[in-house]
Amino acid sequence: MKKLQEGHPVLKVNQLAISVLNKGSIHSITEDITFEIHIGETLAIVGESGSGKSITASAIASLLARPLTVTHGQILFQGTNLLEAPARYVKSLRGQAIGCVFQDYRGSFTPFIKVGHQLVEVIRTHAQVTHAEAKKMAMDWLHRVKLPAERSFRSYPYQLSGGQLQRIALAAALMLKPALLVADEPITALDVITGRAIMDLMEDLQREVGCAILLISHDLRQVIKRSHRIAVMQNGRLVETGSRDQIRDDPQHPYTQALLRACPRITRKHGPHIQETGMWR
Amino acid sequence: MLLQLFSRMIQLIFVLLMLSIATFLLMKMAPGDPVLTILKASEGAVSQLDQEQVREQLGLNLPLIQQYGLWLWSVLQLDLGRSLVNNRAVWDLMMDRLPATINLTAGAVIVLLLVSVPLGVVAAKYKGKWPDHLSRLFALIGASIPSFWLGLLLVYAFAFKLNWLPTMGSGDIRHLILPSITLGFVMAPEYIRLLRSGILDALSQEYVRAARARGIAEWRILAKHALRAALLPVMTIFGMSLSGLLAGSVVTETLFAWPGLGSMVMEAIIQRNYPVIQGYVLLTGVFVVTANILVDLSYRLLDPRIRAKRGRGV
Numbered sequence: 001m002k003k004l005q006e007g008h009p010v011l012k013v014n015q016l017a018i019s020v021l022n023k024g025s026i027h028s029i030t031e032d033i034t035f036e037i038h039i040g041e042t043l044a045i046v047g048e049s050g051s052g053k054s055i056t057a058s059a060i061a062s063l064l065a066r067p068l069t070v071t072h073g074q075i076l077f078q079g080t081n082l083l084e085a086p087a088r089y090v091k092s093l094r095g096q097a098i099g100c101v102f103q104d105y106r107g108s109f110t111p112f113i114k115v116g117h118q119l120v121e122v123i124r125t126h127a128q129v130t131h132a133e134a135k136k137m138a139m140d141w142l143h144r145v146k147l148p149a150e151r152s153f154r155s156y157p158y159q160l161s162g163g164q165l166q167r168i169a170l171a172a173a174l175m176l177k178p179a180l181l182v183a184d185e186p187i188t189a190l191d192v193i194t195g196r197a198i199m200d201l202m203e204d205l206q207r208e209v210g211c212a213i214l215l216i217s218h219d220l221r222q223v224i225k226r227s228h229r230i231a232v233m234q235n236g237r238l239v240e241t242g243s244r245d246q247i248r249d250d251p252q253h254p255y256t257q258a259l260l261r262a263c264p265r266i267t268r269k270h271g272p273h274i275q276e277t278g279m280w281r
Numbered sequence: 282m283l284l285q286l287f288s289r290m291i292q293l294i295f296v297l298l299m300l301s302i303a304t305f306l307l308m309k310m311a312p313g314d315p316v317l318t319i320l321k322a323s324e325g326a327v328s329q330l331d332q333e334q335v336r337e338q339l340g341l342n343l344p345l346i347q348q349y350g351l352w353l354w355s356v357l358q359l360d361l362g363r364s365l366v367n368n369r370a371v372w373d374l375m376m377d378r379l380p381a382t383i384n385l386t387a388g389a390v391i392v393l394l395l396v397s398v399p400l401g402v403v404a405a406k407y408k409g410k411w412p413d414h415l416s417r418l419f420a421l422i423g424a425s426i427p428s429f430w431l432g433l434l435l436v437y438a439f440a441f442k443l444n445w446l447p448t449m450g451s452g453d454i455r456h457l458i459l460p461s462i463t464l465g466f467v468m469a470p471e472y473i474r475l476l477r478s479g480i481l482d483a484l485s486q487e488y489v490r491a492a493r494a495r496g497i498a499e500w501r502i503l504a505k506h507a508l509r510a511a512l513l514p515v516m517t518i519f520g521m522s523l524s525g526l527l528a529g530s531v532v533t534e535t536l537f538a539w540p541g542l543g544s545m546v547m548e549a550i551i552q553r554n555y556p557v558i559q560g561y562v563l564l565t566g567v568f569v570v571t572a573n574i575l576v577d578l579s580y581r582l583l584d585p586r587i588r589a590k591r592g593r594g595v
Contacts, residue, residue, distance in 0.1 A: 061494055095496030102494075107487020110506045112584050121505075122495045156585045172495060 008079070009036035010179045010212040011060065016073035018055055018064070018236075029055055029068065030236040037180065042206070042213040044223040046259065047233035053216045056233075057184045060214065061100050062090050078179060096126040099173030099211070103185035105165040108172075109157040115168050116142075116153030119175070126176050141171040144208075145201060163194035170202060177209050184216045199226055220259050224248050232256045286574070293570040297563055301356075304562045305349050308555055315365045315553040316341065339365065352559065361563070362556035364549075371560035375542065378529075381451055382541035385464065385534070386526040388457045392465025393472060393522075400469070401476025401511075406503060408481060416477070420470035432463040432536045449538040460537040464530055468522055472515060479511025486510070512583055520576035527572070528565040 016033040019026045030052035037043045045053045058064050060075055062082055075082045077098065082090050094100075102108055109118050119138035123129060129137070135153075142149040145167040157165060166186060173181055183202065187195030199222065206213055217223050223230055224244050231241040232255060240253040251257045316335045336342045340351060355362060361371040404416035436459060440448040447456050483489060484507050492502050529543025538544070542561065549557035581588045 063490060063494055091496060093496075094494055100491070100494035102487070102491060104487050108491045110488040110492065111586065112509060113505070118492075121497060121501075125495070125497055125501075158586050169491075 009038050009076075010078060011214065012036040012074075012076040013056075013060065014074040014076065016056065016059065016075065017071045018052070018059055018068060019071045021067050021069050021071075026071070028071075028236065030233075033073070033233075033238055035231050035238065035241055037212040037214055039179070039212055040206070040210055041229065042215055042227040044215040044217055044227035044230045045233055045238075046217055046220050046223050046230060048218060048259075051233045052236040053218075053233050054184050057182050057214060057216045060180075061098055061182050062094065063100075092126075095122055095173075095178075096176045097178050097180065099176070099178040099181045101166070101169050101173050101181065101183045101186045103188050105162045105169060105189060106157070108165060108169040111157050114154060114156055115160070115165075116155075119153075119168070119172055122172055123175065137175060138171075141175040142168065144205070145171045161194075162190050163198065166190060166194075166198050167201065170198070170205065174205050174209050174211070178211050181206070181211050181213045182216075183213055185218070186215075187222070188218070195222075220262075232259065285577075289570065289574050293567065296570055297566045300562055300566045301353070301559060302349070304559060305352070306345070308553070308558060309345060311553075313553045315339075315555060318552045318554075319365055352556075356563070361560040364557050365554050366552055371556050374545065374557060375560060375564055378540060378542045378545045381539060382527060382529045382534075382543065384457055385460055385530075385539060385541055386523070388461030389464035389468070389526055390523070392461050393468050396465060396469040397472035397476060401473045402480060402503065402508065404473065404477040405480035405484065405507075405511075408477075413477075416473055420473045423466055423473075424470040426467065428463055428467040428530070429532050429536055431466060432459070432533060435459045435463060436537075449536075451538075451540055456537075456539075460533050460539050463533050463536075464526065471518060475515050475518060476508075476511055479514055480507050483507035483510035509583060513580065516576050516579045516583070520572045523575070524565070524569040524572035527568040528561075 013033055013035050016030065017028065018030045019028045033052075033056055035043060035045075045056065047053050055064070055068060058068075059070055060077075060082075064070065070083055073083075077093065080089070082093075109115050116135070116138055119141070120131065120134040123134040123137055124131070127134070139149040139153055142152045147164060147167055152160065152164065152168065160168070170186075181202075186202070187198050190198065202213070203226065213227075215223065215227055220230075224247070227244055229242065230244050230247045231238050232247070232253065233239070234255045240247070240251065240256045242252075247256060248260070251260055316332050316339070319335060320331055333342075340348060343351070352362065361375075363370055364374055400416040400419060404413045407413050436448050439446045439459060446458055448459075449456075451457075480503070484503075489502055489506055492506055493499075497506075527542075529541045529546065531543040531547050533539065534541045534543035535547055542564070546558060546561045548554070549561065
């Protein structure tokens with residue numbers, strides 16, 4: 001793995017276009033997506049469902065399945081264009097240098113294999129360690145995501161709650177200390193309190209691991225609290241990218257303004273801290 | 282679990298009772314008379330008086346209900362009766378034939394596994410590419426060929442032309458090869474297609490995507506994560522195949538003169554050898570229910586969710 005100097009982006013996406021290729025016909029899904037993420041930074045891509053944000057995340061994790069194809073652009077991860085790099089290299093990054101957490105926590109682990117075994121499997125795929133060492137590491141990480149390690153290790157996915165599964169998914173994604181975590185709607189399927197706890201945990205672990213996070217969400221309010229920079233996506237295009245303060249206080253694009261209005265109002269009338277009014281959805 | 286086994290046992294008793302009544306009635310309704318077979322075997326001319334005598338000896342002149350009652354009573358005393366043809370105990374007859382059938386079953390299952398698992402997995406892995414087409418073609422051919430014809434072809438090629446293997450009969454393991462291949466190949470297409478669709482279904486699941494995102498090797502995903510999910514429906518079919526195989530495959534056993542249960546019951550039916558047929562039907566009933574229990578157990582091994590669900594209630 002290349003060592004990166006401070007200031008260089010972990011991920012740089014250049015004019016990325018993704019299309020559906022179907023027997024000769026091309027249907028464009030996203031176009032001209034350009035953004036970058038630096039070490040320790042959280043960039044959020046926000047937009048309504050169908051805007052192409054999850055597909056962009058899939059492309060970065062090189063998980064696009066046919067008929068979806070990248071038709072143009074670059075995905076530079078630590079300086080290497082993943083679209084042109086050998087498949088073996090890209091595969092070696094997955095799970096090790098690029099971690100993923102998805103929305104569907106039920107689908108993040110194979111239902112009939114104990115989660116402990118699945119964590120060990122991931123560790124041993126990427127690191128030359130014995131089973132005992134891998135198990136110790138998995139237990140350590142279960143502990144770090146604040147779960148009873150012994151019991152969780154021996155549990156099948158169906159025996160765990162959504163919040164617990166998402167914590168283990170975070171552990172699975174972060175235990176090999178990736179440079180980038182792609183979190184695709186990680187808390188959308190969870191209740192508010194559990195979701196908040198997961199986001200707190202993710203922030204803590206980010207500080208610990210030092211990774212960059214690409215956070216995909218439809219929820220601008222969460223995103224304003226949790227990310228450093230925000231990119232707003234509409235109909236497959238990034239319509240506005242800026243720091244969270246700028247997006248919150250001075251949105252330029254009408255769609256961003258509409259998204260902000262769709263959220264519970266956030267005002268700064270009463271001092272520098274954020275005050276929230278209104279109901280949660 | 283014990284409770285479940287117990288309920289299965291009760292079920293077994295009912296199945297056997299119904300089965301025996303049905304076969305008993307159907308046998309009596311079918312044309313043909315065992316008395317004639319017995320007498321023809323011993324003497325040339327058969328008088329009406331002789332027939333009546335033998336019929337009385339065997340109790341075949343009694344009302345049906347009484348005949349069934351007598352049979353059931355002796356079965357409850359663990360006596361399946363004696364063959365009308367050679368007066369041997371039905372139980373001994375069946376136990377003579379069972380080992381050959383078990384050998385053939387094992388051989389057929391091995392062939393089945395060797396053929397269907399690789400072809401099913403490869404078809405799913407290379408969906409839409411030439412290995413998939415090849416496997417589809419194979420499945421189509423296998424499903425279209427009747428077992429007796431395939432058996433004859435194999436005998437022609439490997440026994441007659443190449444002279445590698447014996448044409449028929451039993452003895453050493455070489456006798457087992459052609460009948461096993463015949464049975465295994467004919468069963469394989471169903472399993473190939475079922476495995477393929479099961480694996481494809483599993484591969485489209487979120488958990489496979491998650492495993493890929495974690496960098497797990499593709500073959501490992503296939504073998505550990507997808508194949509296991511695909512095995513559940515396969516086990517259901519396998520339970521049926523297994524009980525069918527253990528009951529003996531009439532066609533293949535007859536074709537290869539294989540001394541198993543299938544060819545035994547074939548002879549018994551031709552001779553209207555009622556006690557043998559009844560005993561055989563009971564035995565196959567036991568096989569079917571046992572195979573079902575084994576399938577249930579395999580479910581519990583394959584899917585922990587089933588283990589939990591069943592463990593709580595039932």
